[in-house]
Amino acid sequence: MLFWLHPWLPVSLRNDDLAVQHPASILVCNHQSFLDIYLLGAQQQSNLCLVTKHWPFHLLFFFAPAMRSAGYIDAENLPAEEVEAVCLQRLREGATLVIFPEGHRTRTxxxxxxxxxxxxxxxxxxxxxxxxxxxxxxNVFPPHGKLFHPMRIRMEFLQAVYPRDFAATPLPHRAMMRYVRQLYATQLAAEAYS
Amino acid sequence: MDNDTIVTKVNAALAEEFELEQAALVPDAKIRDDLGLDSLDIVDMVIVLEKAFDFKLQNKESLAAIRTLGDIYTFIGELRDAGTIR
Structure with missing residues (x-):
């Protein structure tokens, strides 16, 4: 899909080697558009396992069979403990989990x-x-917009963040989450400023 | 500890840890639907409240009925009345 769209939607990716250097990691991504899922195809890590809401399995009737056969995880169809167990199993099997930590596309x-x-x-x-x-x-497909706006999309892997660096903090997963969100906020603010 | 102090401490603890707007912290606010906390957040919320009020919750089942922020105020008030917290 990215190949066919390239004349109107050129995609550049920085630090692509980081995806290859960190197999079986947890890839998180900010969520700006429905295109983001397809943009994952621009990076080199092939053993991806998306953790998604239920609706794509229900409404994307064309892709849903492929999602199921690829072992994508429906995070709303199981109790939280079971979702976590399946995710940990996928990691042990060598898959890279893909999670959009905002949970849904930004509307603003x-x-x-x-x-x-x-x-x-x-x-x-x-x-x-x-x-x-x-x-x-x-900006390519703003919510509620009816027009496609051709423009360059830039993607960039940031340096991997290791859980051990937060082990000494109270509620370490929350400290890690805040740190990573701040990375995004800083990078996006710098982009807007430039 | 009076009820106003409980409300202030609960709101301060939750606003800081979960980055919630003070304006959203009203007694009728539903924890999941209005405050947007998920199941993992709720587990963390218990830890945050234990730290804020210096107690250790023994009976996790007592949380099952909590739906709103007001339920949390009531729950902490009951712990105070039982002498679990001061």
């Missing part, structure tokens, strides 16, 4: 509040969180 373009699940998994598994920053996909 602003970075939303983060949920803590991805960082709880990092603490449980000892695996690093690998932040992927997406710039500009919000």
């Amino acid at each position: 373009g602003a970075l939303g509040r983060f949920h803590v699940g991805a960082f709880h998994l990092a603490m449980q598994s000892g695996r690093p969180v690998l932040p992927l920053l997406v710039h500009n996909s919000f």
Whole structure:
């Protein structure tokens, strides 16, 4: 899909090597557009396992069978403990979990509040969180807009964040979540300023 | 500890840890639907409240009926009345 869209939607990716260097990690991504899922195809880590809400399994009838066969995880169809157990199993099998910690697409373009699940998994598994920053996909398809706005999308892997660095803090997964969210906020603010 | 102090301490603890707006912290606010806390947040919320009020919750089942912020104020008030917290 990215190949066919390239003339109108060129995608650049910085620090792509970080995805290859951190297999079986927890890849988190800010969520600006429905395109973000397809943009994951621009990076080199192939053993991805998305952790998503229930509706894509229900409404994306064309993709849902592929999502099921790829072992994507429906985070709303099981109790939280079972979702966590399945995620940990996927990590042990070598998959990289993909989680959008905002839980849904931004409606304003602003970075939303983060949920803590991805960082709880990092603490449980000892695996690093690998932040992927997406710039500009919000402006390509703004919510409630009817037009497609061709423009360059920039993606960038930030340095991996390790759970051991937060082990001494109270509620370490929350400290890790706040740290990673601040990374996003700083990078997005710098982008807006420039 | 009077009821106003309980409300102030609960609100301060939750606002800081969960980055909630003070304006959202009203007694009728539903913890999941209005404050947007998920199941993992609620586990953390118990730890935050234990630290804020210096107690250790022995009976986790007593949390099952809590739906709103007002329920939390009531719950902490009951712990105070039982002498669990001061």
